[in-house]
Amino acid sequence: MDYNQKQVQIFEVAERLFAENGYDGTSIRSIAKQADINIAMISYYFGLKEKLLKQLLNFKTADFTQELEDILSTSQDHFVKLEQIITLIIRRVHKNRRVYKIIHFEYSKTRQQIEFDAYLNNKKKNYTIIECFIKDGQQAGVFSKNVTIQLLLPTVLGTYFNLLYNKKSYEDIYQLDPNISIDDFVHGTLTKHIIRTIKAKLTYED
Amino acid sequence: MDYNQKQVQIFEVAERLFAENGYDGTSIRSIAKQADINIAMISYYFGLKEKLLKQLLNFKTADFTQELEDILSTSQDHFVKLEQIITLIIRRVHKNRRVYKIIHFEYSKTRQQIEFDAYLNNKKKNYTIIECFIKDGQQAGVFSKNVTIQLLLPTVLGTYFNLLYNKKSYEDIYQLDPNISIDDFVHGTLTKHIIRTIKAKLTYED
DNA sequence: TTTTGAGTTAAACAAACGTTTAATTTTGTG
DNA sequence: CACAAAATTAAACGTTTGTTTAACTCAAAA
Numbered sequence: 001m002d003y004n005q006k007q008v009q010i011f012e013v014a015e016r017l018f019a020e021n022g023y024d025g026t027s028i029r030s031i032a033k034q035a036d037i038n039i040a041m042i043s044y045y046f047g048l049k050e051k052l053l054k055q056l057l058n059f060k061t062a063d064f065t066q067e068l069e070d071i072l073s074t075s076q077d078h079f080v081k082l083e084q085i086i087t088l089i090i091r092r093v094h095k096n097r098r099v100y101k102i103i104h105f106e107y108s109k110t111r112q113q114i115e116f117d118a119y120l121n122n123k124k125k126n127y128t129i130i131e132c133f134i135k136d137g138q139q140a141g142v143f144s145k146n147v148t149i150q151l152l153l154p155t156v157l158g159t160y161f162n163l164l165y166n167k168k169s170y171e172d173i174y175q176l177d178p179n180i181s182i183d184d185f186v187h188g189t190l191t192k193h194i195i196r197t198i199k200a201k202l203t204y205e206d
Numbered sequence: 207m208d209y210n211q212k213q214v215q216i217f218e219v220a221e222r223l224f225a226e227n228g229y230d231g232t233s234i235r236s237i238a239k240q241a242d243i244n245i246a247m248i249s250y251y252f253g254l255k256e257k258l259l260k261q262l263l264n265f266k267t268a269d270f271t272q273e274l275e276d277i278l279s280t281s282q283d284h285f286v287k288l289e290q291i292i293t294l295i296i297r298r299v300h301k302n303r304r305v306y307k308i309i310h311f312e313y314s315k316t317r318q319q320i321e322f323d324a325y326l327n328n329k330k331k332n333y334t335i336i337e338c339f340i341k342d343g344q345q346a347g348v349f350s351k352n353v354t355i356q357l358l359l360p361t362v363l364g365t366y367f368n369l370l371y372n373k374k375s376y377e378d379i380y381q382l383d384p385n386i387s388i389d390d391f392v393h394g395t396l397t398k399h400i401i402r403t404i405k406a407k408l409t410y411e412d
Numbered sequence: 413t414t415t416t417g418a419g420t421t422a423a424a425c426a427a428a429c430g431t432t433t434a435a436t437t438t439t440g441t442g
Numbered sequence: 443c444a445c446a447a448a449a450t451t452a453a454a455c456g457t458t459t460g461t462t463t464a465a466c467t468c469a470a471a472a
Contacts (some may be wrong), residue, residue, distance in 0.1 A: 006449090020316040024230035028430060038451055043431060080222070105311055108371045110226040124379045150380040151365065151399040158364025159357065165314045166360070173330045174356040193357040200410030201403045212419095244421055249461060390452060 007045055010035050011056050019098035021051060023106055023114075028162055030070070050114055053102070060099045060116050064092055065122065068129055078137040078198065085130065086195050087187075089153075094186050097164060127153065134202075137153055143202045152198060153160065160186070209265065213251055216241050217262050219313045225304035229312055256320055259308070265325050270298055271328065274335055284343040285405065291336065292401050293393075295359075296366055300392050303370060308387060310367070333359065340408075349408045358407070362400055369396065 003011070013035040017026040021092065028049055032039040046052040071084045092102055106114050130153065137143035163170060176185070209217070226301070234255055234345060238245040245406040252258040277290045290379040299306055312320050335358065343349035376382065 013347030022228055022230055022311065022315065024228055025315070026360050027428075029428080038449095039270060039430090040432080040452090041450070044449080047431095049430065074304040101314070104371050105228065107375070108307070108373075109228065109231070120375055120378070127379050146402075148395060148399045150382070151369070151396065152377065153402060154368040154376070155361060155365040155399075158366070159361045160364070162364030162367060163357070165310050169313070169326055169329060170356065170360070172326070176356070189354060190357065193354045193361075196352075196410065197361060197403060197407045200406035204402065204406035204410070233458075235458085243459090244419095246422090246462080247420070250419080253461095255460065 006037065006041070010037070010042060010045065010052070011059055014052060014056055015060065015098050015102070018053065018102045023102065025198075053106070054115055057099060057103065058115075060096060060129065061119050062123065063122055064088075065125055065129070067092075068126055072129070072133060078133075078140065078142045081133065082137075082198065082202070083195050085133070086156060087197060088190055089156060089192050090194065093157065093160055094183070098162070101165075123196075137202070144205055146205065147202060152201070155201075156194055156198065159197070160190065163190065210245065212247070216243070216248060216251065216258070217265055220258060220262055221266065221304050221308070224259065224262075224308045229308065231381045233246055260321055261310070263288060263305060263309065263320075263322075266302060267325050267328065269328055270294075271331055271335070272299075278335070284339075284346065287339065288343075288405065288408070289401050291339070292362060292404060293397055295362060296392065296397050296400065299366055300362065301388070306367070307371075343408070350411055352411065353408060358404060361407075362404065365403070366392070366396065398409055 014026070014031050017031055017034065019024075028042050029039055032042055042049075042052060046055060067088055068085065071081055071088065074081070076084075103116070103119065107116055127205065131149055134143060134147070134149050134152065138145050138147075167182070171178070180188075216237065220232070220237050221336050223237055223240065226232075234248050235245055238248055248255075248258060252261060273294055274291065277287055277294065280287070282290075309322070309325065313322055337355055340349060340353075340355050340358065344353075373388070378385065386394075
């Protein structure tokens, strides 16, 4: 699907506002105003509001299966690959954090208005690849077998998103250095913490 | 603050609907309808919609500092205490998961409408207590010192909430047994996973 | 019995919402 | 240039929103 400059402009503003104020908390009018276009243009291009969101999500969540397979196809050992995979995952969710925030909140609603099929299919594919990698490491004897594999990714992603969603309060509670940018913190301290946590978990024997 | 039966009834319905559809996605009318009262009664009791939410949060997030200190005051070793603390935290967030979902969503908005002072103060107090406990364990030589303490709670809470918010997709991807109730899964498999993860992390040395 | 005040109601309010209309301007093509 | 299609606009549409009004009920107190 190709989008013209104006449509991309609408996507950018919509992404920011949906992430900042929620889907229901964002009006078509406010998107139009900030994108500096007429209200009717949004309906003209995307139809219903929910179709705008659906197309936005598909536009932004491009496939990252390839990057994953690139790492796995190398001849490095399991721990190096593990580090690279975790680094890749965090880099990706951080880059697209606003889109993921929208997804988290809309997807967790009981009465869903939005279609998530394309996103879910990609997710499933990637999760299966990672599951195979862990099992391979277990059979090779480098990863502990006493692990609930299905809960490793929730730990990786959960740590990142919990920190993101509570950033302001953690900054206050722990008096994190405000001179360190969020990007540096995520790709430095946080990524290291998560890598060490998963490594520890995968080598831990009671 | 004391609330009569009708006010509590409004709280119960509001909590469910806010968690299910978001604050903006829930109308005063839908709350009134499901609580089987007249619309005007909500304004009569709580004033503005945001005041209803504020009072709901204060009503539901009672202090759990005492429970935390009860555990720490025992004479058990650090690892037993650690297990008990994590179990307590998960039990608590799971019991109040709907309230926490509302908080996560509303608190992460850039333009906040709601006051979170009471909630944040409690949080800060509890986090400080836990931080002291970990440092105590490090000085006693039982916990590794190569740990970013501030990121341990995001890992615990993040794992739980990431799983909760993506429950449906994880059920699909990993084909979790649908006969096991969410409560049993959380207090069994998930709690064990998180305890093992944090224990591993706190004893891991490169 | 009268009075008082809290509880409760249907109705109304203006504002904001998503969406559509119909007219106009711009653009590209023969 | 002429013409058709696409882009753009202001205005209006009918709903739904949060909130308020004013009238009413009813139990308890005087």
